[in-house]
Amino acid sequence: KSFLKKNFIKNRYNLANTFNILFLGRIIKEKGVLDLIKIFKLLNIKNKKLIFIGDVYKSGFSREINKSIFNYPNIIFLGHIKDPEDLYNLADLFILPSYTEGMPTTLMEAIKHKVPTLSYKIPGVNDVIKDNINGCSVNCGEINQMINKIYKIYKNKNFRLNLIKNSNKTLIKFDRKNIIDKVYNVYENL
Numbered sequence: 001k002s003f004l005k006k007n008f009i010k011n012r013y014n015l016a017n018t019f020n021i022l023f024l025g026r027i028i029k030e031k032g033v034l035d036l037i038k039i040f041k042l043l044n045i046k047n048k049k050l051i052f053i054g055d056v057y058k059s060g061f062s063r064e065i066n067k068s069i070f071n072y073p074n075i076i077f078l079g080h081i082k083d084p085e086d087l088y089n090l091a092d093l094f095i096l097p098s099y100t101e102g103m104p105t106t107l108m109e110a111i112k113h114k115v116p117t118l119s120y121k122i123p124g125v126n127d128v129i130k131d132n133i134n135g136c137s138v139n140c141g142e143i144n145q146m147i148n149k150i151y152k153i154y155k156n157k158n159f160r161l162n163l164i165k166n167s168n169k170t171l172i173k174f175d176r177k178n179i180i181d182k183v184y185n186v187y188e189n190l
Contacts, residue, residue: 009078009087009090010090013049013051013076015049015051015090017047018047018048018049018074019045019047019048019049019092019093019154020048020049020051020090020091020092020093021040021048021049021050021051021091021092021093021094021095021150022051022053022087022088022090022091022093022094022095022110022115023036023050023051023052023053023054023094023095023096023097024053024054024084024087024088024094024106024109024110025053025054025096025098025106026054026055026057027052027054027055027056027057028056028057030098030099030100031096031097031098031099032096032097032098032099032120033052033069033097034069035097035141035143035146036050036095036097037050037069037070037072037075038143039095039097039143039146039147039150040072040074040075041072042143042147043147043150045150045151045154048074049074049075049076050074050075050076051076051078051087051090051091052070052075052076052077052078053078053079053080053081053084053087054079054080055079055080085109085113088109088110088112088113088115089113091110091113091115092115092116092154093115093116093117093118093150093153093154094106094107094110094115094116094117094118095117095118095119095146095150096110096117096118096119096120096125097118097119097120097146098119098120098122098125099120099122099140100122101122101123101124101125102124103124103127104119104124104125104128107119107125107128107129107135108128111128111134111135111167114164114167115164116135116136116153116160116163116164116167117129117135117136117163117167118135118136118137118138118146118149118150118153119135119136119137119138120137120138120139120140120141120142121137121138121139121140122140125137132159132163133163133166134163134166134167134169135163135167136149136152136153136163
């Protein structure tokens with residue numbers, strides 16, 4: 001099923017010969033969705049696609065976001081997908097331009113699937129990403145820095161491969177089950 005789903009999406013949106021940027025998460029302002037769309041529009045990459053996976057949430061600061069923001073050439077809004085694991089394999093770059101994070105699960109999933117990552121430097125992300133070593137990060141809101149990092153990842157194959165190689169080494173210390181067990185033990189001991 002997952003093979004068919006991945007190939008259906010790949011063929012339907014013509015993702016075979018494009019530079020595919022993936023965002024996976026809640027479609028809310030705090031996750032940097034508006035920044036990401038602005039960055040994508042400014043990128044001077046010929047065959048680029050921006051794939052959004054997630055739901056638009058109608059709460060908090062996010063009331064201003066609606067699906068009309070995705071009406072731009074080569075922006076693909078897939079909505080909520082229950083099991084997005086195989087869609088990481090369609091990505092050339094995973095971007096998490098979030099302004100707030102706890103434990104950035106989607107970032108760790110991208111690393112696990114050997115996708116180079118780019119994020120804002122925020123707590124949570126800083127625990128996972130060491131800039132230019134196992135991923136890339138820039139200061140919050142620095143759209144030009146984001147664009148420059150994307151170009152570096154896009155143009156420099158050795159840099160991209162080193163990010164992937166180094167990210168797998170650092171992700172070993174993050175295991176969702178271990179973290180869940182630790183949190184559970186804290187509550188048990190209270």
